[in-house]
Amino acid sequence: MTHHDTRDTSAFSATRPVPQSLESTPDGAPPWIFPGARVYDEVRDLRGEITAVGFPGHDPRQSNRAWVRPHGGGIEWNPFFTDLRPDPETTPARRTT
Template sequence: MATKSKSDRTTPVVPDWLHEGAVVFDVRLRQWGTVMAVSCPRTELRQADRAWLRPQGGGREWNPPFDDLSIVADPEPFLVSAGSRNRMAQLFPNDDRSVSQARRFVAVALDRWHITQRRDDVLLCVSELATNALTHAGMREGDHFLVTVDHADGRLRVEVYDPSQCHPRAAQHCKLDEHGRGLFLVDHYSDKWGAEPRGRCGKAVWIEFETQQSPS
């Protein structure tokens, strides 16, 4: 039986979306993570198809193979529970319909966690952040933005990840500036908001609300 030489072995191809700073989903572990590094062929080819990930909510890093990773989780929202923390996440395509879909997705999270307080404020701000991601983040055909929702210790946090490196600012005079007006509403209705860099992956714009769960 013929054996393959080292030169005959195929070096794994790294997908375009798998790079340092990208947010990806481990299908096997059902967990989101941020890519810290993508392994390159060195002395052991078995390590050439793996990436190092850091959990989004904190915790131990892990080293899954490329085949276990995706930028899409499930067609439906999924729930991740870790101690007292609850988290949902979903990707949305570069499509005008994604604004209403992102709003419905967050509404599902609020329903699951029995959160009725500040519901209208939360959904309004989510609509504004999703709109900003679609219209001001330079998204191209085939791009997605990611929405995550966390609830812990009476605080709700929503993050919208987009590919732009530019940090948004709320305009003081916003009658003619749709972008500034949207962020003015976010600033007015949320308790806190801000933006954080995510390496080459772009940025995450986040909003926070003090909330209470209603009796189930």
């Protein structure tokens, strides 16, 4: 018996544009919450860099969350904005937009 994968793989297309929510900050987010910002998660006692904010945009549960990757790499986590503070122990990242 041959198994045929019927999953939609269009989401993995290299030509697919980056969603706007990866490049911007949702309304109501503190001004220091943006992709590239270095933050400290007070709840988890972790430091990292924001990789996305409010992503995916179609999911209302993400409207007040960021995706953060640990400094030096590792597994991202998805804290609430209220869990985060600007990281006082690293040089602040500069917003490019």
